[in-house]
Amino acid sequence: MSFANPESVLVAGASGGLARALGAELVRRNPQVQLLTVSRGAKEGFVGHSGSHEHLTTALDETASVDAAREFIAAQERLPDWVINCCGLLHTDTHGPEKSLEQCDDDWLLQSMQINVLTHLHLARALSPLLQRRSPMLWVSLSAKVGSIEDNRLGGWYSYRMSKAALNMLVKNLSIEWGRRVPGSCVVAIHPGTTDTELSKPFQANIPADKLYTPAQSAGRIVDVLEKLDAEDSGQLLFWDGSVLPW
Template sequence: MNVLVLGGTGSIGLAIIQQLLLIKPHANIHATFFHHQPQYQHSHLHWHQCDITLENHIKALAKQLPRLDVVINAVGMLHTTEHQPEKSIQQFDTNFFQANIQTNTLPSLLIAKHFMAALKTSSRSYFVTISAKVGSIEDNRLGGWISYRSSKAALNMAIKTISIEWRTKLPHCCVIAFHPGTTASPLSKPFQRNVAPHKLFTPSYTAQCLLNLLATLTPQDTGKFLSYDGNALPW
């Protein structure tokens, strides 16, 4: 089994890798990092430095990995050192919006484009993107966080569209968007205060939820937006 985890130095990405190494000890895992040098090493784990917002980086990585069974994109951003997510449209900033789109939306499109051939070599493959429930248009009751919400809503549309195209081109592939629930990480840190302790998941719990879910999914489930508890979310 050949797996690629993009964002392997992130809290959720690393937990997915560690959980996979436990439950699939023979799996060959490739993972990407960007700013942070990976600290975690394992004989079945191969690190690649990659800025997944750049098409030439994704293309070069795809050339090195011609056969894959599972691709999981765990890259994302919610805030920067200069900007917190917006509470009002008055805080909207073009550069912050573009950074959200560039990190949260664009990479999954580039990954799908360049790893389609690798996923085609597998008799049962998975293309998973970590999205967020706040990207659901129907579920949006609170407002706020307009750049992040918009980038995840656009991501969701991209995933749904790819899943429809691949129903005929990659009939053995299951394409899903996954909502991890609020998970302790640098991304969620500034927003954990109002989260009930039992609703703040450890990255390893979130990774277990995802991998347990994947074990139950077949290509018939392609095109779903699924929560950590296995429930389907409205797009």
């Protein structure tokens, strides 16, 4: 079963650069799609959208978001066909990727884990009791290639790498648990490619212009990949072109 032409899509972390571009791309391809958005911020509309749009304001890094998100999803007429979780953190005003062990800071590692892992765990916990055996779902976590342990040849970026590696393990576990409970479901992590958003802004200086993608470019390529997925692809870490990356 392919996941092309979703009728309902949930986008979490909806205010982010990639999330907004993904919402716009989904609406461009499926103007009548039912959009469910979850964000710490307010609801944002999409040009050309003629379907319904429901929004939940909640901070997915907090435990209370599990109940809030579950209530929100349960109140909809149907479960989403796709769930795309875009939450992630690379830097704040005071912290960023570490070049060496000396720069590591406990609080920053914990904050990285909270945003890069718990935001995905909480949404999965919200959805889990609502899953229906006969309604296979596509779950996508935006992760990062630097979270691949096998692919790590440069070192550094301790907190981001460790938290994305933990997210990758969450995705793998989820693919196994939901694969048993809901045959036909597909759970993947995807690396969007280096995209011009707030998250990558401070690190763009050394990136060749042809390797820094616009949010619209990345969103188009991610949706291309998602439309072609089926249950057999579950449990993979994917590159933005659909190829498989090592965990």
